[in-house]
Amino acid sequence: MPESLSARNIVKHYGGVVALSDGNLDVRAHEVVALVGANGSGKSTMSKVINGVVVLDGGQLLLDDAPIQLSSPQAAKKLGISTVFQELSLIPQMTVSENIWLTREPLNRYGTVDRKAVQARTEELLGLFEGTFKTNLAYDSPVASLPPDEKQIIEILKAISFDPWMIILDEATASLDSRQVQRLFELVQSWKEQGKSIVFVSHRMEEIFRIADRFSVLRNGRTVGDGNIKDIDEKQLVKLMIEKESVLGFLRGEARTEEKIDKEATLEVENLSNDGLKGVSFKVHRGELLGIGGLRGQGQRHLLHSLFGDIPYLGTVKLSGKELHFKHPRDAMRNGFALVPGDRAKEGLLYIRSILDNLLIPSWKRYGFPLKIRKARMDATKTGENLNLKMAGLDEPVSSLSGGNAQKVVIGKWLSREPQVLLLDDPTKGVDVGTKAEFYALLNRLSEAGKTIIFYSSDDEELIGLCDRVLVMYDGMIRTELSGDSLTEQNLIAASLGIAEQGGAV
């Protein structure tokens, strides 16, 4: 078994975006290394570098101090490096055992799959997590029928089924309950004793301190610190993760002061729940810019899409005291809601259609039958000018625009409907700095004009610079509400990681 794997000065770009500029990691046998960092710090890229999913642009990997190249996940597997993927690599239509043993099925002498061996070995693996399953999980259960936590366990079992020496757990505990996490940690402990090494990628501080021997912190693609977990505490670790200097200046709407906000709550949400939300309640006032924070995938998307009638939910939503239950985005639109979705290429735009079509798609109804194309073009031109949209012409396809300008089209198509409630799902993702500043100005203008804005962002600085109040989500719930003096980057990150309770200072 190898003794160590090191990553030195790793560089990785995705197009023009630098994911890693100087990533370093040392993994040794008999050790658990925690890889920590805020959103977008390069954690996932780092684990993809070690398991061969991405090819590096610079730096090198050393196995027992000898340089190696990992050109594919298979190459990594051959060296005994196994990954528990965050996006599961399971095939839903196949059974538990078929998934675990895919490409490594035990065969009998006729060349067919030895079902008895498969069953026995699968049951042996399932035995590792015995007693933590909520369903009657058996070796022949179809994966599609399993809840997320059990799928995650199958993914873990698949990763360890070929007895690797190094296991990368990429957010593997995110969907597990405490008993399952406990069992996993017992296993990690025994793997350690066997001489395996484990890379633990997680944003749960409590788990990191429970299981890790060493830590390595990434910030903006650079490794900014590592050492023994014994020598550090939560506070210091969070500090390492935070950027000191702010790059962007924020224009906070001066007019929007406490008194100006209409104290009447326009939107009241009570006990919203579905498969991604566990009872979310809050109120937003007219003209308020409410931020939603937290790590990715803690239910923010579910919240916004539920409010827009896109995902079914239980609970009540009141707009100006009137109870509403949207069953279709159409209902939400009629009531003055607009949603700027997180994945603009997939959900926000018809990519190959023209800018004109995209700007007018929610509003064609206004232009009668047959369509008054000239008026439509004039309105679209006006929207474009308002948003300072840089384009070759209205008839160019949206795919010809840059990320920032494409996002302007998404916002523009809703603004022409004059929405009262604007839901934004990470709108500045992949948007250049100049356009970001324009967005901030626009959001301020809109909230001054009395629109209610609910704004999720994965960029913590943005939330602090722009919002009056930030609700931090964790595990489908609102963990903490931050406003005024408590709205600081340190509190926001601490709350995202599930450390602080109820807005208390760290």
Next chain:
Amino acid sequence: MKRSLVTRQPAFFALILLVISLAINLILQPNMFAGETLNSNMRVFLPIILLTVGQAIVILGGGIDISVGGTVSIVNAVLATRVGLQGSTEEMWKFVLLSLLIGLIAGSINGFFIAFLRLQPIITTYATSFLYVGLALFILPNPGGGIPGTLAGLYRNSMPLRFPLAFYVIAVILLIWWYASSTRIGKFLYAVGGKADAAYETGVPVTWVQFGTYVASGLMAALAGVAITMLSGSGNAEIGVSMTLTSITAVVVGGNALSGGVGGVVGPVFGAITLGIIQNIISFANINTWWETFVKATIIVAALAAPGVVNLFRRRKL
């Protein structure tokens, strides 16, 4: 989580349909299980069954093959022109082997475009279907030619141990399927059809599996072409055209998901037989010819919709 038999065993629904249509057919044609009648039905069903097996494999792997009818036509045209009504038995077997080779080549062309060049299966095979039918028309511009009557009789009237020949062919195919599906290759097929990305990450040779499904489908289409030529005894370059959609329908009636990764080959074989029996029922029910297509289509649409309707009601109750 409780799952009904219908959702867990897709072939189960196909079996119910088969039993119902058999029962109706039996009422209309009481002697249908008598040796001769059974044989005269099965020999008509066999070409479409063969075609359906190939189609089922492609669909299981996440693709679709619209060119199978074209391959049937080429084989029919080749046999009808090269063997001829006066041809010898040796000639016939020689050209049957050539036909299988043609099927392999036609399938390889589809597979190359789809698996290696990553083109859309539906468009690619739609395009190659014209290529194949066009070639068949070039070989045999007008219906005519054929194979010796004795050879046609061999196919039509052989009943070893008093069972129709078709039964043996189906048994052999199902045995091969049963073996193949329990090897690694079988698991790969389901994995690729289920979620190709995940299969790739796990190390499944996705490209080769996809390629293989089209080759298998081409081979089965060639066999179907041989069978239908021996059934009709004559040549017609457009004989396969209408068979393509029937094969796809049979796969779906047989309980396979068009999206791939779900089902098997047994269900589609039942599906193909069911479609044949529905055709029988219509001819026995003395339905006006004008209504025949309409009635047939209605039955098929109802059969396809049934599982969806069941699911809809189940969702409503939630």
